[in-house]
Amino acid sequence: MPYKLMKGNHALAEAAIRSGLALFGGYPITPQSEILEYLSDHLPAAGGVFVQAESELAGINMVYGAAAAGFRAMTSSSGPGFSLLQEGISYIASAELPAVIVDVQRYGSGLGDIFQAQGDYWMATRGGGHGDYRTIVFAPASVQESVDMMPLAFDKAEQYRNPCLILSDASIAQMMEPVLLPEKIACNPDHDWAVRGKRGQAFKRVTSTMYYIADFDAYIKKKYDTIQENEQRWEAVQVEDADVVLVAYGISSRICKEAVALARAKGFRLGLLRPITLWPFPEKGFAAVNPDVSAYLSVELCALPKLADDVRLATGMNVPVSHFLGGAHTPSSRAVVEAAAALLNQ
């Protein structure tokens, strides 16, 4: 199969079409607008529906409607728009429907700025909207991974009937890399839970499932416990003998991979644990880490540490966890090595 050179946003959009995307409802915002632009052209040609919504609020509810009808539906946004999506994501989770939401992260709170960042980590991994739910969060570190995660996200969303997020960022979305695209698949929307008019059957009510499930607290806890047990994904790079382990996802993990090679060349045993799912957080990945590791260093592209908290929770705080941040300034691999080496000498 031939590789194609594609921009992250375009590749992700094409992968969504090939994953059976039936409806996209979204609103422009940098740095994800190429997803809309691509889908406005290519999705109708592939038999799907593209709607440029009047707001993110409308877009996510178009997704909710199409998902309730059994079809694969998606929206995408960035920072400020991702905030607006939270209401709808909470409703979709509460109605136990599948959907895929893409957040191409940008820097800062409020309006912020349009360059790469990882500041939406808590909003993505803690539910983001109101109430008791989580979303499965995939964090691509390359254009190829953005593509590979799309069919996976739809499959997992349908398997657990729960929204899935793809948490990308401006650099992954804007860079061009060679990719292998998946084959286009056809999807059957007539799930037994989908509304299609009752057609001789009892009428269906798609709303918060809590109204109709006995012992809902236990039921929903078990659902998320099952996801947490089964869906942790990570990549471990030379963690077995590492004296310091970096923890980073997405674009910052690529800086860290380079840092590991740089450190190892100098005889400094540095490792990297890269969460591929951010929720569930890959706690299991830490089992392979050198039991005598001196410290963890969470490397994050944001002004305030967030991922570091999950590293502390996953490691039971038995080993010191520090953070190395780069918000407005992207850290170099050399600076990461220096920060990690400083931990070793403490």
Place this chain on the structure above:
Amino acid sequence: MNEKRTPKLLVTENKFCPGCGHGIINRILAEVLEEAGLDDMAIGSLAVGCACLMIDTFGVDWVQAPHGRAAALACGVKRVRPENFVFTYQGDGDALGIGFSETMYAALRNENITAIVVNNGIFGMTGGQMAPTTLPGQRTTTCPAGRDADLTGQPLNIINQMKHLPIGYLARGSVGSFREINKLKEYIRAAVRNQMDGCGYALVEVLSPCPTNWKMPLKAALQRLDTQVKSFFPTGEFIKEGEQIHG
């Protein structure tokens, strides 16, 4: 012989307050859907407010949206299942306050859906607060001295907002009298047929009493509806088969 016939779509007694207009509107909608043979193909989009009580008593497939977002949700359903009859059923606070943008844009895109908007001039479920449609001078729990239009703006007239749009059907009915109820059934019938003929967006606003929150006996509430409310919000058809009706 008198025979009591209840539409099969009304699967159990409704949960509205005594004297509430929703019961009549529910019944009319059920009768129209059954006579059109659409009860098996209808998908309703509800949001939040008294209207959402229908989800357990009105036997069609339902999806419940966040407050105000029923129109956007209905667009999502209709776009992927065009063979179904897709409608929204909302109160005025829901459709015209928090959901004004979603309601207007569904009309601006001329989505092929049918919207029923019940205007009782008040937030019913939350206990009688001022709504977008509360009349000037009307007392509510958030304008206890009466609505001051200089401070809060004039009531929203959705018909005026939409009557120049190229949509399929637009009407305002009322449950204030037998005569109005009979006309309302015609409007809802036309709004349903409009969608099945693929003629685009249809909206029927329905003036309805809320005796509980108006703090009035039903007879007085209906009288108010048929006089004060109707003179502010005139009933009739405004767009039919895509043509504006003048007069």
